[in-house]
Amino acid sequence: MSPEKPGRFILLFRQTQSVQAENLFLRRQLALFKERGVQPRRIDAGTRISLAILARLFEWRNALFVVQPQTMIRWQRAGWRLFWRCKCRAGRPRIAVELRALIRRMARENPVWGEERIASELLVKLGIQVSPRTVRKYMPRRPDGQPRGDQRWSTFLKNHAKAIVACDFFIAVTATFRLLYVFVVIEHGSRRLARVDVTAHASAEWTLQKLREVIGYEGRYRYLIHDRDSIFARQLDDSIRALGIEVLRSPVASPKANSVGERVIGTIRRECLDWMIPMSEAHLRSILKSWVEHYNRGRPHSSLGPGVPDPPVELATLAKSESRHQLAAGALVLAKSILGGLHHEYSLVPALASA
Numbered sequence: 299m300s301p302e303k304p305g306r307f308i309l310l311f312r313q314t315q316s317v318q319a320e321n322l323f324l325r326r327q328l329a330l331f332k333e334r335g336v337q338p339r340r341i342d343a344g345t346r347i348s349l350a351i352l353a354r355l356f357e358w359r360n361a362l363f364v365v366q367p368q369t370m371i372r373w374q375r376a377g378w379r380l381f382w383r384c385k386c387r388a389g390r391p392r393i394a395v396e397l398r399a400l401i402r403r404m405a406r407e408n409p410v411w412g413e414e415r416i417a418s419e420l421l422v423k424l425g426i427q428v429s430p431r432t433v434r435k436y437m438p439r440r441p442d443g444q445p446r447g448d449q450r451w452s453t454f455l456k457n458h459a460k461a462i463v464a465c466d467f468f469i470a471v472t473a474t475f476r477l478l479y480v481f482v483v484i485e486h487g488s489r490r491l492a493r494v495d496v497t498a499h500a501s502a503e504w505t506l507q508k509l510r511e512v513i514g515y516e517g518r519y520r521y522l523i524h525d526r527d528s529i530f531a532r533q534l535d536d537s538i539r540a541l542g543i544e545v546l547r548s549p550v551a552s553p554k555a556n557s558v559g560e561r562v563i564g565t566i567r568r569e570c571l572d573w574m575i576p577m578s579e580a581h582l583r584s585i586l587k588s589w590v591e592h593y594n595r596g597r598p599h600s601s602l603g604p605g606v607p608d609p610p611v612e613l614a615t616l617a618k619s620e621s622r623h624q625l626a627a628g629a630l631v632l633a634k635s636i637l638g639g640l641h642h643e644y645s646l647v648p649a650l651a652s653a
Contacts, residue, residue: 319355323362326352341365346373393623397426398436400631405437407633407642410569413437418604423644424631427622455558460487461520464559465509467500467527468567472576480586481505483512484562485519489599490607491562491590496583502531506538513541521546523556565593573640585637592636596643 326348341349350373352358359367392398404416411419413434420426420433455462465483472478479500483493492512497504513519522538523546524530535545548555570589576582598604625631629646636643 316355319352320358323349323352323358347377350374350377393428393432393436396625397428397623401428401433401436402438404642404644407639410573410641414600414604415598418598418600419644422598422604422606422609424646425626426624455486458486458521460485461518462486462523463492463512463519463521464523464556465505466525466556466559466563467529468563470496470571470576470582472578472582474577476579478576478579478582480566480582481508482559482563482566483509484558485607486558488607489558489562489602490594494566494586494590496579496586498579500529502529502534505529506534509534509538510541513538513543517542519543523548523559525553525556526550569641570637574637588637592641592643596634596636597641 326345349370353370353374358370362370400420401416404419405411408415413430416437417428417430417433420428463483463485465481468480468482470478470480476498479497481493481495481497481500482491484491493508495508509522513522520543522543525548530547535547538545553560566586566589570585574585576585594608595606595610598606626646628649630649632645632647634643634645635641
């Protein structure tokens with residue numbers, strides 16, 4: 299008896315559904331040869347799914363010709379993984395529609411803000427706790443070429459942050475291509491800008507006078523960090539030491555040693571001067587005055603928890619909402635424009651007061 303006869307004899311005892319599935323299985327493979335020529339190149343996803351489903355209805359190993367049995371098993375396992383991934387889809391529920399709209403509004407009105415800044419604004423000003431990753435999910439896509447990053451702190455800076463001030467210079471260019479020098483002094487512990495001033499002729503005497511006005515004689519600070527620029531002359535450092543302040547000069551070509559000062563200069567450029575063109579020295583001083591007030595009293599800082607260096611009184615009496623994703627009852631969001639709409643400060647006001 300030929301080997302084909304026992305196979306035909308067994309077909310008499312098989313279920314009709316199994317035989318039909320095998321026929322469809324073979325016909326689907328045959329269609330590949332008819333549609334694509336003598337030898338099919340690559341099986342598409344639809345064919346893989348159909349073959350994997352039909353293979354569960356009969357013994358498919360003797361009817362498979364286009365691929366190896368190991369490939370067929372891999373398709374079936376991939377299908378089961380996809381099935382259980384869709385069936386066991388986990389995750390947090392979506393936030394409220396109003397909150398999503400508010401996040402998009404903040405991102406649209408403040409193009410230089412990132413997800414951490416918006417999450418900090420929601421938590422500190424509006425009492426809504428949202429993860430920065432959740433904020434990023436609902437933010438419009440940023441254009442490429444705008445890297446964002448953060449700086450790390452050394453152990454010394456962490457342990458003595460409240461007693462450290464850092465200072466540095468950077469250059470600003472007016473509309474008439476005039477170079478102006480901006481002097482920045484920032485407190486490490488509170489991230490408060492203690493002094494931002496502008497001059498067209500920077501000198502050691504002018505810098506010493508500005509530092510004396512910041513340091514004073516109250517003994518609030520113990521350390522002053524600055525780089526090795528020639529404007530920080532030896533006489534300047536000796537005068538600062540006479541006030542009881544230890545001067546720490548950063549190493550050569552080591553901007554991270556004065557990371558707080560360097561970072562705040564970058565923040566001033568990214569959030570203010572890169573978006574505005576000063577017309578004169580007085581105009582630049584006016585711009586920086588408005589931005590420094592926003593920086594100290596209205597801008598949340600992630601390094602503070604997040605928090606604000608000089609928080610206004612209304613933040614201390616902020617009404618907490620019962621839900622972390624909803625505004626407090628009877629409150630509305632009030633937006634205050636900064637620098638002509640470049641930034642906005644958000645706060646809660648009673649609904650009756652807004653009317």
